Amino acid sequence: xxxxxxxxxxxxxxxxxxxxxxxxxxxxxxxxxxxxxxxxxxxxxxxxxxxxxxxxxxxxxxxxxxxxxxxxxxxxxxxxxxxxxxxxxxxxxxxxxxxxxxxxxxxxxxxxxxxxxxxxxxxxxxxxxxxxxxxxxxxxxxxxxxxxxxxxxxxxxxxxxxxxxxxxxxxxxxx
Amino acid sequence: xxxxxxxxxxxxxxxxxxxxxxxxxxxxxxxxxxxxxxxxxxxxxxxxxxxxxxxxxxxxxxxxxxxxxxxxxxxxxxxxxxxxxxxxxxxxxxxxxxxxxxxxxxxxxxxxxxxxxxxxxxxxxxxxxxxxxxxxxxxxx
Numbered sequence: 001x002x003x004x005x006x007x008x009x010x011x012x013x014x015x016x017x018x019x020x021x022x023x024x025x026x027x028x029x030x031x032x033x034x035x036x037x038x039x040x041x042x043x044x045x046x047x048x049x050x051x052x053x054x055x056x057x058x059x060x061x062x063x064x065x066x067x068x069x070x071x072x073x074x075x076x077x078x079x080x081x082x083x084x085x086x087x088x089x090x091x092x093x094x095x096x097x098x099x100x101x102x103x104x105x106x107x108x109x110x111x112x113x114x115x116x117x118x119x120x121x122x123x124x125x126x127x128x129x130x131x132x133x134x135x136x137x138x139x140x141x142x143x144x145x146x147x148x149x150x151x152x153x154x155x156x157x158x159x160x161x162x163x164x165x166x167x168x169x170x171x172x173x174x175x
Numbered sequence: 176x177x178x179x180x181x182x183x184x185x186x187x188x189x190x191x192x193x194x195x196x197x198x199x200x201x202x203x204x205x206x207x208x209x210x211x212x213x214x215x216x217x218x219x220x221x222x223x224x225x226x227x228x229x230x231x232x233x234x235x236x237x238x239x240x241x242x243x244x245x246x247x248x249x250x251x252x253x254x255x256x257x258x259x260x261x262x263x264x265x266x267x268x269x270x271x272x273x274x275x276x277x278x279x280x281x282x283x284x285x286x287x288x289x290x291x292x293x294x295x296x297x298x299x300x301x302x303x304x305x306x307x308x309x310x311x312x313x314x315x316x
Contacts, residue, residue, distance in 0.1 A: 169295055
């Protein structure tokens with residue numbers, strides 16, 4: 001068995017490629033044998049589309065952090081939204097059967113290999129400009145979830161739909 | 176449960192919400208009446224569209240009950256707003272449930288629109304009531 005870090009990397013790579021079969025990846029990684037991963041003929045080649053939803057929510061956490069850091073006066077508004085976004089990230093990880101992130105790992109890069117979580121541009125002076133940028137990112141995350149809600153499995157549709165609705169509500173709070 | 180059963184539940188929910196907004200309207204302040212009226216109208220539209228959808232699926236739409244039990248005493252503007260939040264949260268839950276009962280993309284879209292509208296309206300009522308936070312992480316759950 002490898003170090004926790006290398007085990008995590010195996011899991012992430014597996015989850016990105018094999019989607020819902022992440023549970024099987026967890027099992028094989030824990031026994032130290034990655035062999036069962038490849039022979040499964042039903043492993044889809046495309047990444048699980050729910051990963052895109054997760055990625056955007058993880059990206060929002062970075063957006064909230066960047067915005068709050070630059071404009072502390074926005075923190076009271078942003079923190080409740082950030083907290084709920086964190087809950088959403090946790091739920092998405094569960095739905096994707098991803099392992100919990102280790103305490104040392106930061107949010108970005110834990111869902112897929114690509115580090116797509118560059119925070120929104122923060123205006124150094126005008127909090128309204130920063131808020132608008134965050135709002136745009138929230139709306140985009142809602143659109144991704146709404147689109148997936150139409151095509152995803154019946155099991156996932158309630159969660160994905162709920163995330164789309166939540167984005168609309170968060171957007172309202174950022175106006 | 177089929178998508179028709181889930182739609183019937185959502186329709187029953189819309190009936191209850193419309194009835195409930197009558198109670199809300201009787202308790203909230205004059206200033207809030209237009210918002211109550213607009214929210215109620217949105218649900219009347221949703222109710223009619225859902226009944227029509229059910230008829231198009233060869234089902235007989237569920238009728239409204241004559242009376243509904245309130246979840247708590249509604250006696251003043253504050254409890255009126257609390258009831259409004261409760262109504263929208265209930266509608267959101269019913270529509271969220273529909274999402275898991277169908278693979279039909281169009282019905283999913285309809286259900287998501289309703290879920291989102293109720294979630295946003297619930298947020299507006301929480302803002303009006305001064306409830307914090309005004310949003311929830313998983314509307315309809």
